Amino acid sequence: MPSFDSAHHAFTPTLLAVLKKHFGDYALDVFMSSPILGYLNNKTRAANRGSKARGAFANHYALYVVVEDYIQKGYAKENAGLSYAKYEGARFSDLFRRQRELPFGAKLQNHALNSRLNDEFKKFYPSVGKPPIVRDVATQRYWIQEDLLQVAVRHKDGKDHIYNIAPAVIEIINAYVEAKRAAFEGFLETCRQIAELGKQAPEKAIAFVVQQLASNVDARVFEIVSYAILKAKYGRETIWIGERKETVAKAALVLYKTGRTNANDGGIDFVMKPLGRFFQVTETIDVNKYFLDIDKVQRFPISFVVKSVESAEQIRTAIRQQALAKYRIEAIVETYMKAVEEIINVKDLMTAFDAVVESGGLQSVMDEIVVQSKVEFNYNDDDEEQDDEGGATLSLLEG
Known part of the structure; x- marks a missing residue:
């Protein structure tokens, strides 16, 4: 013991x-x-x-x-x-x-x-x-x-x-469970209040979002906030795409969340359309975790959103060194490393968030955090039940 x-x-x-x-x-x-x-x-x-x-x-x-x-x-x-x-x-x-x-x-x-x-x-x-x-x-x-x-x-x-x-x-x-319930309800209520404050006091909303990217934040919250930032970031980017030369047209990049956090979804947290990019959120720099996610999608390239202050290059180097120690064969390691399409760390998320704020997208980020929090915690405004004292009751679930 x-x-x-x-x-x-x-x-x-x-x-x-x-x-x-x-x-x-x-x-x-x-x-x-x-x-x-x-x-x-x-x-x-x-x-x-x-x-x-x-x-x-x-x-x-x-x-x-x-x-x-x-x-x-x-x-x-x-x-x-x-x-x-x-x-x-x-x-x-x-x-x-x-x-x-x-x-x-x-x-x-x-x-x-x-x-x-x-x-x-x-x-x-x-x-x-x-x-x-x-x-x-x-x-x-x-x-x-x-x-x-x-x-x-x-x-x-x-x-x-x-x-x-x-x-x-x-x-x-x-x-x-009651402790977690209180924490989740508190976070959701804070999200709603900050989303409203963001319209009159944007600096408070910005500080709130930045706080949710800290290393000690619950992994679910980090994933929700990361998604809201990246959705807003990519939503301001466009590409030209078409089946034939004469049908090529401008299309916005759209990021979709595949399900609740911690879900058994094959290792894919976000999917981007129309490029077909896969994103996985993680808090670890463990080669086993990265390569397992890559294997789940048959080594299709994945962009990893990492809750780390280390640079993307430092993270990539650490993964490669662990892989070499494990497999010893460089050809195998390189096959996996090619599937690590991009590493997005906390600094990258902060930079993306700053750009979104400067372009007037703060409220879209706040609104998305509220929406995804409700999905994550199974909260429905239309289905609020009143408890014996008249207070709203949240229905909570595991993702």
Whole structure:
């Protein structure tokens, strides 16, 4: 198990507060003895708005729904006299439907339930030897690994006590989701306010956009703002194109966003028409990530939008050096490097944004950020529901 200091991050106190409520003075002992809680601690680093990590919920909710089923069937109660080993298991259709009912879960697929949670957990805790989710492929039934929910802690009197952490797991995930919800709603509301301010106080709108390109900004936000800037930039550029010489005409460049961030879209975030350019947004300079994206589109050239202050040449050089260390064959490396059409870094985005502002396009950037934020967070002005206190309720989902 990792040390407490190395595992601590901004959300950890919230996690520990939940454990304190359930386990009192032994909260820290339970935390340090539980791989599941350690895994959740790692998976909640993105709770604060400024986190670099994407706010993905697939693995959280795969764990959530099987633990929730475990609790609802009565197995978390002490002295209930029930044997989980004899339970027939939860049906996939019920778990799948339930995770899509949860905030941020409307577009979730089956991957986390079937393998991704188990695979990632094994990377964090290879020595545990037990997957969190047990699955019967033939019957499509699912179970939580009960051993991972029962944590043995030695009390001060020298006796061991078994704590069932199932209710605490549910409460921790709920707290994490609420933190992300508040951050996303706050960002969206800020976008709307700044978009309106941009008409009277453009300097505030400019400062806001610049802030969203910082290194500590959520990856989803960076992708949305990058798209808004590049769409405005290319929208002011034209080319001459036609099927025949006599039909050649001027055409504007149009950038399209292919889907929500973090989507399984084959590694393509933006597509440009009519040139057919592909764009991928990334925060890493990892050759494996770049080459995987290139392979997904059969080495069709891709322009990479990188959340980095390093120059395009520095990034390209770093990728090439990693590739040479990995493949050792220059011919293979060059094939991949030719597919890196352009590298657009934060400085390039800033330059493009300055040009857009100078040409009077600030409001178009702000309006696009609002539109894409609503798409990302599944917010529809026409479908606002009123909660019990009369406030607007947002429907949120994972991309």
